[in-house]
Structure formats: structure tokens, C-alpha cells
Amino acid sequence: MIDNIIKVGMADLKHTxxxxxxxxxxxxxxxxxxxxxxxTKIIGLAHIMLPWSAQTKNNANKAKFAxxxxxxxxxxxxxxxxxxxxxxxxxxxxxxxxxxxxVSDMLRVGERNVEATKEVLQKMxxxxxxxxxxxxxxxxxxxxSADGRLMIKxxxxxxxxx
Amino acid sequence: xxxxxxxxFHLDVLKxxxxxxxxxxxxxxxxxxxxxxxxxxxxxxxxxxSEISDVLGGAETxxxxxxxxxxxxxxxxxxxxxxxxxAHILVNLLMGKDPYDKFEYNDxxxxxxxxxxxxxxxxxxxxLSNLTGLSIMSGVPGIAIDMAGAILSVPAIDFxxxxxxxxxxxxxxxxxxxxxxxxxxxxxxxxxxxxxxKTLGAMC
Numbered sequence: 412m413i414d415n416i417i418k419v420g421m422a423d424l425k426h427t428x429x430x431x432x433x434x435x436x437x438x439x440x441x442x443x444x445x446x447x448x449x450x451t452k453i454i455g456l457a458h459i460m461l462p463w464s465a466q467t468k469n470n471a472n473k474a475k476f477a478x479x480x481x482x483x484x485x486x487x488x489x490x491x492x493x494x495x496x497x498x499x500x501x502x503x504x505x506x507x508x509x510x511x512x513x514v515s516d517m518l519r520v521g522e523r524n525v526e527a528t529k530e531v532l533q534k535m536x537x538x539x540x541x542x543x544x545x546x547x548x549x550x551x552x553x554x555x556s557a558d559g560r561l562m563i564k565x566x567x568x569x570x571x572x573x
Numbered sequence: 574x575x576x577x578x579x580x581x582f583h584l585d586v587l588k589x590x591x592x593x594x595x596x597x598x599x600x601x602x603x604x605x606x607x608x609x610x611x612x613x614x615x616x617x618x619x620x621x622x623s624e625i626s627d628v629l630g631g632a633e634t635x636x637x638x639x640x641x642x643x644x645x646x647x648x649x650x651x652x653x654x655x656x657x658x659x660a661h662i663l664v665n666l667l668m669g670k671d672p673y674d675k676f677e678y679n680d681x682x683x684x685x686x687x688x689x690x691x692x693x694x695x696x697x698x699x700x701l702s703n704l705t706g707l708s709i710m711s712g713v714p715g716i717a718i719d720m721a722g723a724i725l726s727v728p729a730i731d732f733x734x735x736x737x738x739x740x741x742x743x744x745x746x747x748x749x750x751x752x753x754x755x756x757x758x759x760x761x762x763x764x765x766x767x768x769x770x771k772t773l774g775a776m777c
Contacts, residue, residue, distance in 0.1 A: 421623050421722075421729060437632035437722015440730055460730045467734045475733055508727050509640045509715040520730050549723020551633060566635055566719055 416553075419443075419456045422475040424484045426455035428491060429556040438504035438550045440521035442477065442528050445501040445552070446484060446537070447559035448493035454556045455484045455493075461520065462527030477527040481535065500532050501561045501573055502542040503552050510547055521545070541573040579619060579740075579770065586773045587740060588617040590704050591757075594697035595744040598755070601692045606666040608748050615744040622729040622739050629656055629756055632722030636660075639690020640727070642712035643698070647765035651698065651711070652728050652758040653690045657718060659753040663689055672751055678718070687714045697742065697757050705772045728760045735763045 419425045419435040427433060429452030435443050438458065446455040457480040461467065464476040473479035489495055505525035525544045532539055543550070543563050553562040564570050595615040603610040626632040635657040642650045655663065661676035664685045676682065691714045702709045717724050732739045742757040761769055 421626065421726070422733060423623070437626055437720040437726070439719075439723030439726030441726050460726070460733045469733070469735065469737060506723065508638070508717045508719065508724055547717070549720040549726075551720065551722075 419458050421458055422460050422472055424455065424457035424474040424480055424487070426453060426484065426488045426491060426493075427556065428453055431556045433554045434552065436551045438552060439506055439508050440504070440524065442502060442504040442521075442524045442544070443550070443552050444477075444481060444484070444528055444532075445503070445554045445561050446488060446498050447501070447554075447556075448488065448497045449499060449559065450497045451493050452556045452559075453488050453491055453493040454554055454559070455488045456552075456554050457481065457484045459524060459528070462523045477524060478531050481528070481531045481537075485535065485537075495535075495537075498537050499559070500537050500539045501554075501559075502528060502539060502544055503550050503561065503563055503573070505544040506546050506548055506550070508547060508549070543571065543573050578736075580774075583770060583773045584617065584619065586704070587742075588615075590701050591615045591617040591697070591742040591744075593704065594700035594742070594757075597696035597700055598693045598744065599746055601696050602663075602689075602746055602748075605689070605692065606663070606748070608666065611747040613745040613747070615742050618741045618743070620739050620741060622732045622737055625725045625729045625732075625739055625741075626722040628725070628741060628743065629654055629721050629754065632720060632725075634721045635718065636721045636724055637686055637690070638717045638719075638724040638727075639687055639694065640715045640717070641691065641694050643709055644712070645710045646707040647709060647761050647769055649731075649759070649761035649765050651694050652724075652760065653694045653697075654721070654724065654756040654758075655689075656754065659755075660686055660689070662751055663753060666748070683716060687716050690714055690716065693755060694757070697759075701759070705769070707769070707772060728758045731760050731762075735766060
């Protein structure tokens with residue numbers, strides 16, 4: 412069985428039928444939202460940069476935001492045969508790469524991205540089954556359709572699966 | 574209000590600022606390591622924020638990033654980046670060691686890295702300040718050593734929220750056979766971005 416590895420860039424989202432692997436490299440304050448249909452094994456991955464589309468004028472690219480990105484990804488997955496009631500979510504990223512005693516809102520975006528992601532998923536009744544978020548380090552993630560595992564690779568904080 | 578966008582003219586002025594800034598940076602670096610440092614004409618590029626993680630060798634390349642808050646006539650922050658291997662060479666030279674000596678992270682080497690970032694950032698900022706007449710002050714440096722993609726997500730997010738394009742100044746510093754690539758980002762907040770473009774636009 413040949414596995415195809417599909418790369419998801421910043422402010423980008425992709426999905427694939429089983430068998431497939433989705434990856435995104437070097438997540439910092441952005442959040443990787445990994446969605447998995449437990450029946451069809453269709454997987455989707457969004458790499459969002461900002462929490463809410465309505466908060467910025469520059470919002471044409473839906474994959475940039477937690478709210479519009481999650482909605483679009485779910486639609487794309489259900490168009491390919493997934494069903495919303497079988498979709499579960501895993502989250503990674505949302506780090507704060509630089510720490511200062513007085514952190515401006517501009518730099519606290521990782522935390523806000525995670526909060527918004529959780530709020531949107533809750534509204535859509537998508538359960539979050541695991542997450543590896545926050546901290547002050549970057550993450551590369553790989554998401555496998557075979558079992559819905561999410562691999563998280565870091566520099567100095569090891570490799571883990573959630 | 575329609576957002577101002579970068580014109581070829583703005584870019585020319587920024588290139589000149591980049592040139593002078595890089596020249597200052599090379600001089601500052603030469604003083605730090607007490608060796609002659611040359612630099613190549615810096616590349617001043619405007620790129621989409623999605624290309625940002627491809628600079629300095631790709632999203633997973635380990636880099637050192639030094640971030641400084643700026644305030645005064647414009648506010649926001651700057652980010653100066655070096656590939657981790659290059660940063661180690663620089664700090665070794667700074668400490669009077671062989672460039673390829675084993676490098677260890679400790680309070681001393683971390684603060685040396687911060688200081689290198691601080692001084693080089695200051696070189697670009699003083700060129701910007703001198704040429705535009707804007708008063709720009711910088712705060713205390715913060716440091717991160719991690720994957721390029723993760724560190725670059727910090728400015729990428731701010732550009733994604735405002736302009737979708739990134740101003741990037743890349744400079745190659747050369748000392749003997751060693752060459753080190755430094756990347757510099759200026760990340761003004763949106764009000765300062767407009768102010769900066771207006772100031773540059775008035776310079777023709």
C-alpha cells in the first residue's frame with residue numbers, strides 16, 4: 412500500500428481519502444486542526460493563523476481563520492463522503508514563541524487561536540479527543556488516515572503521538 | 574479607508590535603507606568579533622506570508638530568532654534571524670574561540686546571541702530612522718531557538734492579518750572563508766505601516 416503524503420502550508424487546508432497522510436511543518440503560534448472521520452477514515456488538516464475572520468478585513472482566504480477554516484474543511488470532507496457526526500478532532504500548535512514580561516496582544520495570538528478553535532469545534536459538536544497546544548516551542552505534525560494518529564515532532568521536546 | 578500598498582518606489586527606498594542598514598550591521602559585527610567583515614548587497618524582497626517559512630533553508634531548519642519591540646513614531650516589532658549553525662559560529666568568534674568549537678547553550682551564550690541580535694537590529698533600525706526622520710526606539714530583546722517555520726509564524730501571522738505581504742531583508746556577512754546569512758523583518762502594526770509608507774512616499 413503506497414501512502415501519499417500531502418503537505419499543508421500556512422493558511423491552507425487539505426483532506427484525503429484513506430490511505431493517506433497529511434503533514435504541516437513548523438507550527439508555531441498557528442494551530443493545526445486535524446479532523447478524522449472514524450468510519451470512512453477520511454482525514455483533513457487545517458493550518459490556521461488567526462482566530463476570527465470577522466476581526467480582520469483581509470479575510471478572503473478562509474483557511475487563514477479558525478472559524479471559516481474549520482467550516483470549509485468539514486464541508487470538503489463531507490463532500491468526499493465523510494459524515495459530520497463521525498468526525499473527531501485533534502489539535503496541535505498555538506505556542507507562544509517569544510516570552511516577555513509584558514506580552515502585547517499581538518504576541519499572544521497562539522493562545523487566542525486555540526481558544527477560538529475550541530469554541531468553533533464545540534459549536535459544531537465536533538469532539539476534541541486530544542491536543543498538544545501551548546508552550547513555547549514549534550511542532551511539525553503528521554496525521555495518518557489508518558488509525559487517526561497524530562505525530563508531533565519538536566526540537567528539544569521529543570516526538571509524541573496523540 | 575483604502576489601505577496603502579507598497580509601490581516600486583517604496584521598495585527602492587527600502588532597498589536603500591536595507592543597504593545602509595546592512596553596511597552598519599557589518600561594521601558593528603566587525604567590531605564585535607574584531608575581524609574584517611564584508612557583506613554582500615542585501616536582498617530586499619516582498620513576499621507573500623505563505624512563502625515566509627521557506628527563507629533560511631525551510632520550515633524545519635533550526636534558527637535563532639531575536640525579537641525586539643519597537644516604539645516611538647512607529648510601533649510594532651522587529652525579528653532578526655540566523656541559522657542556528659551560523660549563530661554558533663558568530664558567538665564562538667565573539668568569545669574568541671575557534672568558529673567550529675562545540676557550542677553550548679548557557680546564560681552566557683544566550684545573552685551573547687541576544688546581544689548580537691540586538692546590535693544587528695539596531696543597525697537596520699538606525700538606518701531606517703536616519704533616512705526617514707522617524708524616531709524609533711527598541712525594547713528588551715527576546716530570543717527563541719527553534720524551527721524556522723515556528724519562529725516565522727510570529728511575523729507571518731501579523732502580516733496575514735494586515736497586508737498579506739512581508740518585507741524581508743536578507744544579508745550575507747562574510748569573514749574570511751565563513752559566511753553567515755541574516756534575515757531581518759520589520760513588523761509594524763497597521764497604523765504604523767500606513768505611517769511608514771506615507772513617510773517613504775514623501776521622500777521622492
